[in-house]
Amino acid sequence: MPLIEVRGLTKAYGGRTVVDGVSFTVEEGEILGILGPNGAGKTTTVECVIGLRAPDSGTVRVAGLDPVTDHERLTRVLGAQLQQSELQAKLTVREALELYAAFYPHPADWRPLAERLGLTDKLDSRFGKLSGGQKQRLFIALSLIGGPEIVVLDELTTGLDPRARRDTWQLIEEVRDSGITVLLVTHFMEEAQRLCDRIAVIDGGRVVALDTPAGLISRAANSTVMSFTPSAPLDERALAALPALTSVEERDGRYTLHGTDETVDAAITLLARHRVTAHQLRVADATLDDAFLDLTGVSA
Numbered sequence: 366m367p368l369i370e371v372r373g374l375t376k377a378y379g380g381r382t383v384v385d386g387v388s389f390t391v392e393e394g395e396i397l398g399i400l401g402p403n404g405a406g407k408t409t410t411v412e413c414v415i416g417l418r419a420p421d422s423g424t425v426r427v428a429g430l431d432p433v434t435d436h437e438r439l440t441r442v443l444g445a446q447l448q449q450s451e452l453q454a455k456l457t458v459r460e461a462l463e464l465y466a467a468f469y470p471h472p473a474d475w476r477p478l479a480e481r482l483g484l485t486d487k488l489d490s491r492f493g494k495l496s497g498g499q500k501q502r503l504f505i506a507l508s509l510i511g512g513p514e515i516v517v518l519d520e521l522t523t524g525l526d527p528r529a530r531r532d533t534w535q536l537i538e539e540v541r542d543s544g545i546t547v548l549l550v551t552h553f554m555e556e557a558q559r560l561c562d563r564i565a566v567i568d569g570g571r572v573v574a575l576d577t578p579a580g581l582i583s584r585a586a587n588s589t590v591m592s593f594t595p596s597a598p599l600d601e602r603a604l605a606a607l608p609a610l611t612s613v614e615e616r617d618g619r620y621t622l623h624g625t626d627e628t629v630d631a632a633i634t635l636l637a638r639h640r641v642t643a644h645q646l647r648v649a650d651a652t653l654d655d656a657f658l659d660l661t662g663v664s665a
């Protein structure tokens with residue numbers, strides 16, 4: 366049985382539908398990513414999963430519980446870090462951990478948690494004085510303190526420098542490896558590709574694709590990109606007739622072909638037949654970014 370099950374979720378604000386029949390499941394032990402352009406309905410969806418908002422229609426079950434009517438029991442199995450989480454600036458890290466531990470009947474010991482998250486030497490620092498990365502580590506600790514089976518992380522690494530972001534990714538992997546199921550809202554393609562077992566792409570309040578990162582990439586219309594500078598002029602008509610070619614551009618004598626592996630094989634054969642050398646030949650796979658652009662029409 367999936368740990369999270371969302372079926373036909375719909376939510377409107379002031380008559381405007383922003384989540385429109387969203388369905389997905391999150392299986393035990395996986396990291397499911399929710400990816401989508403600004404205003405796609407990601408946060409609203411996640412707020413329904415954690416019981417902060419009631420759906421207009423559809424059902425949400427988390428570990429078999431209704432997040433709205435079973436909210437009390439839900440907090441024992443689900444921890445959350447929300448977008449733009451804040452704490453009082455004067456609260457120390459230790460005070461925050463103790464305060465959150467007091468919310469739960471059987472909290473995890475916060476000391477090893479703080480140790481694991483590299484917060485031990487920050488226990489007496491005030492929240493307002495922490496760096497962005499330290500704040501995020503504290504929020505991860507706070508989301509784990511109740512000993513949850515599931516954590517929901519919304520835009521966890523927004524605003525972090527690349528180093529802090531990578532450290533946070535490693536922490537999330539450790540959380541998953543400890544057996545906790547993760548629902549992750551993110552804007553970052555690299556983050557989604559690295560961390561997520563599956564990704565639900567949401568656009569305009571609907572799930573437009575749900576697949577593994579590799580599965581999404583293979584759906585991109587232009588799954589392979591080849592570029593080269595030919596040693597002699599090319600027969601453009603022969604190029605345009607290459608199989609599975611979706612576009613060809615020429616700029617300052619350099620050609621870029623979008624297509625599939627079949628296009629690349631045929632282009633190489635064509636060049637060889639005409640005894641043309643392909644200088645600075647580059648062949649690259651499409652990225653999750655390309656797939657996202659294809660699916661949503663918006664660049665990440």
Ligand SMILES: Nc1ncnc2c1ncn2[C@@H]1O[C@H](COP(=O)(O)OP(=O)(O)OP(=O)(O)O)[C@@H](O)[C@H]1O
Pocket residue numbers: 378379383401402403404405406407408409410
């Ligand atoms: N409380 C609210 N009242 C009215 N409209 C809202 C409210 N919360 C969100 N919206 C609107 O609903 C739409 C979806 O917002 P939501 O925050 O769920 O999207 P998102 O995908 O998380 O966006 P972002 O990536 O920008 O955080 C947006 O157009 C937003 O302006």
